[in-house]
Amino acid sequence: MRPVKDLQSISGKTGVVTLIGNPVAHSLSPLIHNEAFRLTGLDYVYVAMPVHPDRLREAIVGLAALGVKGSNVTVPFKQQVHDLIDRTSDQAKFIGAVNTLIFDYEDDGYTIRADNTDIDGFLQSLKLQESNLRNTTAVVLGAGGAARAVSYAILKEYQPESLTLVARNVEKGLVAADVLSTVTEETNISVTSFEEAGEQIRNSRLIVNATPVGMEPWEDSTPWENSADFHSGQLVYDLIYAPAQTRLLKEASKRGAETMNGIDMLVGQAAASFKHWTGVDMPVREVIACLQNYLDSNG
Numbered sequence: 001m002r003p004v005k006d007l008q009s010i011s012g013k014t015g016v017v018t019l020i021g022n023p024v025a026h027s028l029s030p031l032i033h034n035e036a037f038r039l040t041g042l043d044y045v046y047v048a049m050p051v052h053p054d055r056l057r058e059a060i061v062g063l064a065a066l067g068v069k070g071s072n073v074t075v076p077f078k079q080q081v082h083d084l085i086d087r088t089s090d091q092a093k094f095i096g097a098v099n100t101l102i103f104d105y106e107d108d109g110y111t112i113r114a115d116n117t118d119i120d121g122f123l124q125s126l127k128l129q130e131s132n133l134r135n136t137t138a139v140v141l142g143a144g145g146a147a148r149a150v151s152y153a154i155l156k157e158y159q160p161e162s163l164t165l166v167a168r169n170v171e172k173g174l175v176a177a178d179v180l181s182t183v184t185e186e187t188n189i190s191v192t193s194f195e196e197a198g199e200q201i202r203n204s205r206l207i208v209n210a211t212p213v214g215m216e217p218w219e220d221s222t223p224w225e226n227s228a229d230f231h232s233g234q235l236v237y238d239l240i241y242a243p244a245q246t247r248l249l250k251e252a253s254k255r256g257a258e259t260m261n262g263i264d265m266l267v268g269q270a271a272a273s274f275k276h277w278t279g280v281d282m283p284v285r286e287v288i289a290c291l292q293n294y295l296d297s298n299g
């Protein structure tokens with residue numbers, strides 16, 4: 001059942017956290033955070049707010065004027081919000097996108113800090129999985145914000161022998177690889193097109209899909225058609241969480257690979273935002289169980 005804060009417990013002291021984006025109706029963030037507030041007994045509510053694309057500035061100034069504790073930021077504002085904040089974390093600068101705002105209030109005004117918690121979320125998800133990925137070989141499909149976050153996390157945490165970005169726009173992949181090369185000199189970072197990535201896929205221990213291919217309502221598609229390239233000993237990780245089992249994961253699993261979907265990362269990145277706003281650790285396993293339950297009964 002979907003957890004709901006007892007409305008009578010909302011008082012003048014209840015802290016408010018928001019999600020701003022457009023659209024936001026499909027978002028699972030209210031479920032995740034309100035369940036975490038319930039489990040921890042913290043007096044907060046989380047509300048998703050659709051913001052007109054031309055009204056971002058007004059929305060941010062309005063949130064600060066209303067004293068909200070923080071906000072998540074989603075499409076289409078993840079890049080645009082940069083100009084409206086006072087301090088941006090190195091991680092958010094690196095990824096080139098923001099997903100979390102923290103409002104700090106002083107007597108004479110406020111400051112807004114920004115972060116991107118996808119790196120923390122991805123690492124947290126792999127820790128839950130307890131896979132041994134040290135000195136591994138890795139392929140990341142995609143060259144957008146999530147691909148950068150995932151690649152950064154893999155480079156920092158696992159020092160792979162090689163990391164290959166597979167991009168439909170190779171130029172964009174090369175820009176991402178250039179930025180990623182500043183993270184470590186230990187790893188051979190390369191970029192290839194989807195047409196030429198077969199060998200890297202076959203030889204990699206970790207394969208991450210950071211493209212939206214396979215997401216609802218395009219469940220029939222997969223970012224990697226040649227499922228014969230998958231085998232046991234590989235971990236195929238799809239950042240998509242709806243559907244829970246993408247075509248990519250079903251096919252990789254059939255070929256003996258270990259698989260993982262994006263639910264743990266979704267909760268992991270939420271946990272890092274939650275910590276920014278409340279100073280408290282999110283009970284991640286319980287929240288994942290709640291989310292899984294919700295998706296099973298609504299999927």
Ligand code: NAP
Pocket residue numbers: 118121142143144145146147167168169172209210211212213215223239240241262263265266267269
């Ligand atoms: P993004 O910045 O828009 O990047 C998407 C990437 O996928 C781009 O490189 C894009 O290529 C590529 N792409 C799109 N359609 C493609 C296709 N048909 N064939 C090959 N490549 C294609 O998006 P993002 O924020 O990185 O998100 C990517 C995915 O990760 C989404 O499905 C998102 O929901 C998921 N995600 C999940 C989590 C989680 O917590 N589980 C967190 C973040 C993101 P171009 O550059 O050529 O457009």
